[in-house]
Amino acid sequence: MERDGLTACATSFIQRLQLHPRIFSQFQRVMKDYSTDKLNAADLVSELDTLFQFHPDFLTGYKIFLPPHLQPTLPSPPQSPNKKIVLKPFIEFMNKVQKRFANERGVILEYLETIRKLTQAKLCNKEAYDAIMIVLGKENQDLIDEFKFLLFGRNGIRNDKKKEDKKNSMEDEMFELDMNLTRRKTAEDTAKELMYSLQQHEDQQININIYFSAVSLGYIRKIYKEEGSSIITRLRDDPTSVLPKILKKLESEEKVLIKKWRDIHEKKNNPCKLRSIV
Structure with a gap:
């Protein structure tokens, strides 16, 4: 029975x-x-x-x-904690994936696994989209574009565009930080070289323009902000007393620049964190 x-x-x-x-x-x-x-x-x-x-x-x-x-x-059927994901469109889209990749079961299973992680909030939308781009391949751009629309919608695609713009802005900011780190290092090396020279020849007359380039002097002026002009004047008049203060300021500035660079680098390479700031 x-x-x-x-x-x-x-x-x-x-x-x-x-x-x-x-x-x-x-x-x-x-x-x-x-x-x-x-x-x-x-x-x-x-x-x-x-x-x-x-x-x-x-x-x-x-x-x-x-x-x-x-x-x-056997495990219980998976529950989806992500209430914002409506599964029906993704199931219908899966039929198209199955038709396109009828002889490639691995592609279909990878798609299903990605959607499972998305519904369980183990992937954010951007991570799921990146995964599907790799699974489907560039030669199936039509499917990728359709999946992108399913995932983000019109407003989401606009937000995605904003994220890309934000990334580009971050790249510009990182480039500027790289330049400032280079300028800072050059100014520091020059200041140390000048200090060493002064220690060897205490009574020598120093023309700081021979040591510092216009870019280095401009950078020192910039980090001192409103006091920049007076610092440069004091550097010309009495380099021995001013150089230690400038070196300490340059060391402090390095920490600030490195922290900014790391923060931007982390946001740029973390799609979920980037999403939260758009």
């Missing part, structure tokens, strides 16, 4: 699954790989959980086909 019940459940499951030809085809291939020992039991469970993740009834139904000793340890 129990066996008849299992047979009826299995028959019902197959009949329902046949209403989704592409999923049914994938199911047949997975079961064939399992029956020919290409997949072990754990791999079978993993592949079917991924294949049926958008169909909770199938997630329950396929367990009928598994060895009894595996069934108590």
Whole structure:
């Protein structure tokens, strides 16, 4: 009697699954790989959980086909904590992916795995989009563009454009920081060279223009802001007393520049953090 019940459940499951030809085809291939020992039991469970993740009834139904000793340890159907993700458009899009990549099961499984992580908030939208770009490849730009629209929508694409603009702005800012770090280092090296020269020849007359370039003097003037002009004047008049103060200021400025550079670099390379500041 129990066996008849299992047979009826299995028959019902197959009949329902046949209403989704592409999923049914994938199911047949997975079961064939399992029956020919290409997949072990754990791999079978993993592949079917991924294949049926958008169909909770199938997630329950396929367990009928598994060895009894595996069934108590099967994971529950995944729950999606990300309430903002509407799955239906992504399922419909999956059909297009399946049609395009009918003979490449790995692509389909990668797509399903990416959507699973997205719905479970393990990936942010930008990370999911980047992953799908790699999975589908540049030769399938039409699918990539459609997925981008599904993921971001019109407003989201505009926001994505804002993110790109923000990235470009960050690159400009990082370039400027790199330039300032270089100018700072040049000014510091020159100041140390001049101090050494003064220590060796205490009574010598110094023309700071011979040591400092106009760029280095301009940088020193800049970091002192409103006091910049008076610092340069004092440097010309009494370099021995002013140079230690300038060197200390340059060392302090290095810490500020490095912190700014690291902060921008982190935001630029962290798509989720970048999203939060747009």
